[in-house]
Amino acid sequence: MVLVLALGDLHVPHRAADLPPKFKSMLVPGKIQHIICTGNLCIKEIHDYLKTICPDLHIVRGEFDEDARYPETKTLTIGQFKLGLCHGHQVIPWGDLDSLAMLQRQLDVDILVTGHTHQFTAYKHEGGVVINPGSATGAYSSINQDVNPSFVLMDIDGLRVVVYVYELIDGEVKVDKIDFKKTSTSNSAP
């Protein structure tokens, strides 16, 4: 039972001041084992804040991140699942499922987490699952002004992932979940 927090596109301080207080009250240290961040934090203070929630933090570079040392993509293995991480501004057209699927095959992962569109989506295709946690602060994006703050928490338990989607709609936190099971034959590189 591993809890993985996926979030990104906070754009602090340029487009948003901070995470919504309701989100902050829920994100307490000690519960989450890993954090994967799609990028565009943008400043070190947010990086430090995320570190206090969980010391195991994985970040990739978004186009507005002030720390240039983050990698463009990252892959990690948690339990039985391989996760891939990429900000998404590199994948054109932005948010297009087929292009993201191509990236997923390139990285050879079961779950690809990308951002940039500031819109929560979860797609499934033959190669695996693509998740976009949206923007945790509700910052505007180049394509969308009206953004609901959202993030994603994945509960990885053996071959099964339960994805909890947290969205702030009209000032209230709404939680949904998505179930995803991996077929037991793992895709090994040919």
Place this chain on the structure above:
Amino acid sequence: MAKKGIPEWLNSSLWSSSPSPIPDDRPLRHTPPAATTTVAPSPPIVEHPSLSPSPSTAPAPIRPPSNSKSENNDLPNGSGGIDVTPPTAAEDVSRKTQVVAELSKKVIDLKELRKIASQGLPDDAAIRSLVWKLLLGYLSPDRSLWSSEFAKKRSQYKQFKDELLMNPSEVTRKMEKSKGGASNDPKLQAPGALSRSEITHEDHPLSLGTTSLWNNFFKDTEVLEQIDRDVLRTHPDMHFFSGDSAVAKSNQDALKNVLTIFAKLNPGIRYVQGMNEILAPIFYIFKNDPDKGNAAYAEADAFFCFVELMSGFRDNFCQQLDNSVVGIRYTITRLSMLLKHHDEELWRHLEVTTKINPQFYAFRWITLLLTQEFNFVESLHIWDTLLSDPEGPQETLLRICCAMLILVRRRLLAGDFTSNLKLLQNYPPTNISHMLYVADKLRSK
């Protein structure tokens, strides 16, 4: 004429506290796994069907006499030859035959058993395991009920484990399965957007609600961490409990499970440091039961016996009750009064002259039931008396503590605050049977 306040019998030289050779040798007899040294005198008992919880009692009348015969044969050369002088050995033998005789009856007379056990049980793993189960009320005196009782209690424990030791992911999964949730067969999930579904019972991992499974799980994690730390610290000198072997790890897991389930079933008192020390001897005895069937269920049996023992002592662990009539402070005061009643001079010296607050030494004696003051084997003997005394463990414990103080009175009377405190917090090795005898004499007439 006796000095004021000190009974005649205390003046006898019998109460000197010099360590005698016997307690040192008893550990020698037992530090190798209990099975090897007790194998010599006890194979008749181990194979003896009536000591295992099966209803057959036919061979019972024949066995005890042959057992005592083999005992006598073993003495000159067998395991008994290490330490015991003949009179003690004969006592041992007679006690053993008494216990075995009592245990082989169809309906065991608990009062009789208590009387025999309070003088100390023979160091036989099978006997002690069975007697403690009887004394703690886990088994009823009627032998024929044993198999059904065992089955019932053990399955109950298994149920506890299944319910309480599951993490929230598994629980939610079970709940959904029982609701007949939509199949998550990946072949049926068409490519495209994944459907979102509602969460079960408004519960999610970051929930802060009081009824949330997840929130409670995380709150329990602190308790679990504490239990984990304490279990790793239990008896670091014993291979049974500590070290890297698979045996030690499985024993530690068993201890952790029992303490976790106890903490979850008792939200009022949860887990308090020290409970691991009280559980350790119980689990050790049951796990070393030569009967493999019993040893396999040692965890379940130890849980119920631990609960039974704790029911008498739980008030010692409850912080809110510290200052109340049932709390630990009052119990320590009672010990103080008991000492004053039996040995006023010592009491006055300790409390008034050297101003040693009994809490400094008695707290650990009482809450941990003397497991930390003596080595493991000696504390097993003390527990024999503690558990079997008809007055109840609480009263007996106070008497034994009082006896401990009286036995070192010469050194205490000569010492000041520092030396006395050092002495009492590191109680010197003594003859346990002697100490228990003194404790017995302190019984209020």
